[in-house]
Amino acid sequence: MTSIEVRALTKEYGSHRAVDDLTFRVLPGRVTGFLGPNGAGKSTTMRLVLGLDRPTSGTATIGGSAYAALDEPLRHVGALLDAQAAHGSRTARDHLRALAASNRIPVRRVDEVLEESGLTSVASRRVRTYSLGMRQRLGIAAALLGDPAVVLLDEPSNGLDPEGIVWIRAVLRRLAKEGRTVLVSSHLMNETASFADHLVVLGRGRLLADTPLREFIHARVRPGVRIRTTDPAALHRALSEHGHEAVAHEDGHWTVPDARVEDIGRLASAAGVPILELAAEEATLEQAYFDLTATETEFAAHHQEA
Amino acid sequence: MAFVPVLHSELIKIRTLRSLVTTLGAMVVVTAAFSALASLDAGEEGFDPLFAAFFGFNFGQLAAIAFGTVAVSSELRDGSLRGALTAVPDRGRWFAAKAVAIAGPCLAAGLLTGVVSLFVGRAVLGADARTLSWTEGARGVVGCGVYFTLMALLAAGITALLRSGVATLSILIPFLLIVSFVVGDLSSGVADLLPDRAGQIVFHETWDGFLGPWTGLAVTALWAAAALGAGAWRVRGRDA
Numbered sequence: 375m376t377s378i379e380v381r382a383l384t385k386e387y388g389s390h391r392a393v394d395d396l397t398f399r400v401l402p403g404r405v406t407g408f409l410g411p412n413g414a415g416k417s418t419t420m421r422l423v424l425g426l427d428r429p430t431s432g433t434a435t436i437g438g439s440a441y442a443a444l445d446e447p448l449r450h451v452g453a454l455l456d457a458q459a460a461h462g463s464r465t466a467r468d469h470l471r472a473l474a475a476s477n478r479i480p481v482r483r484v485d486e487v488l489e490e491s492g493l494t495s496v497a498s499r500r501v502r503t504y505s506l507g508m509r510q511r512l513g514i515a516a517a518l519l520g521d522p523a524v525v526l527l528d529e530p531s532n533g534l535d536p537e538g539i540v541w542i543r544a545v546l547r548r549l550a551k552e553g554r555t556v557l558v559s560s561h562l563m564n565e566t567a568s569f570a571d572h573l574v575v576l577g578r579g580r581l582l583a584d585t586p587l588r589e590f591i592h593a594r595v596r597p598g599v600r601i602r603t604t605d606p607a608a609l610h611r612a613l614s615e616h617g618h619e620a621v622a623h624e625d626g627h628w629t630v631p632d633a634r635v636e637d638i639g640r641l642a643s644a645a646g647v648p649i650l651e652l653a654a655e656e657a658t659l660e661q662a663y664f665d666l667t668a669t670e671t672e673f674a675a676h677h678q679e680a
Numbered sequence: 681m682a683f684v685p686v687l688h689s690e691l692i693k694i695r696t697l698r699s700l701v702t703t704l705g706a707m708v709v710v711t712a713a714f715s716a717l718a719s720l721d722a723g724e725e726g727f728d729p730l731f732a733a734f735f736g737f738n739f740g741q742l743a744a745i746a747f748g749t750v751a752v753s754s755e756l757r758d759g760s761l762r763g764a765l766t767a768v769p770d771r772g773r774w775f776a777a778k779a780v781a782i783a784g785p786c787l788a789a790g791l792l793t794g795v796v797s798l799f800v801g802r803a804v805l806g807a808d809a810r811t812l813s814w815t816e817g818a819r820g821v822v823g824c825g826v827y828f829t830l831m832a833l834l835a836a837g838i839t840a841l842l843r844s845g846v847a848t849l850s851i852l853i854p855f856l857l858i859v860s861f862v863v864g865d866l867s868s869g870v871a872d873l874l875p876d877r878a879g880q881i882v883f884h885e886t887w888d889g890f891l892g893p894w895t896g897l898a899v900t901a902l903w904a905a906a907a908l909g910a911g912a913w914r915v916r917g918r919d920a
Contacts, residue, residue, distance in 0.1 A: 421919075424766055424769075442769040446681060453766055455762055455763075456763075460763070472690075472693045476681075476686050476768050477681075477767060
């Protein structure tokens, strides 16, 4: 199968270690979100996978071979690294035609990907006249040109309008459903949560997590219950009787951490507390991520003291 | 990866950048125009009709250099090089295709420049052109194509080496307009081996150094090959 395999990968720039002994696999058939703050080493890792930068040590392979060893690589791997990669004086169609020619991809594919990314009507305009969102669409079109089994996208939703964000989400889901290997970097948590099945999280060049999205969230943040009542005192009494700690919020609603709606609803109803609103509060990727990075920072601090 | 598709891709890139096509057009027009001007002012003692008919190469070579420089520097902006090397990870092959894609159109435009200059020059010279044989004329035409091509490749190699079009032009243009001119006037000998002076012998009816028209172009070719080699080394050796 065509998976991306990163083994003991390290990249140093001078004395700065951008990627530090990284090992993980990106498997086909799902969208893998590549998370981490700016400067965590996501883009560097992608460049190393694509053979653009040389690793200090370790290996990065795609389907078992180095990127540079692939014959006509665009037919196997599609990548979006930088939305500015197309020359401003060229038209979008000419940019894609040049790319297609180098890997003997039929010209028909150029029109197909232009259509798919909604650029057909502007395809003969110079890229210079494009908005950031349009350039981003062109970069994604270029990545899909060779109908590749492996797709790497660095911050694809950058600069996209709301419509574009919905579009890229659908594209990513479809690519994974078709059995392709999809790695998407982002620093936007909620955006990533909307399309990823699996997460690889980096911090300062090191691997912090490599787990399914659901598991990542549930291991760190317990879901809670959001509740609103006209009789706060009665609610508070009923909750404390059953050992729940409720937190009051300024706008009048309460949250009960680590609880399920089934229990809280039944409990409130039995105590005759009037309910205006009752909802399950899903844990977010953002909360889980900050929980993870908080422990990491603590670990780093302790580590330095010791 | 096969070489021909990569070359095809590089030719598309050159054809689709208007500034590059315009530069080749300028090469023809500027060379012919200055050749015509020089031919007007002809007829004195020791006058070389071949040199007069091709005199415009002094200005046309700047277009050749700009062509070679921009063809490479257009790949160096922002993430362009990454895009190019993602499509063609064999960097040596990519750069070789780039060089051939520069040489081809430049040779064609250079030969056309030579033909136009020769005919314009002969027309303006009129009777002064009687010592100019068709063999010499043909040598000038071929020399014009080859010389411009080699200068474009020299510029391409230096641009890849320095990773900057601006740096390349600010070295080559003063070099051609001033340094080579001054040094060449002061001393012949070693100065004849400079890339431009060696190649320009082909535009003279007679010569008195140790290099002839073809050996002179061979010296320019060595310079261009060295620049391309250094450029290829830089393209292959570094993080993109």
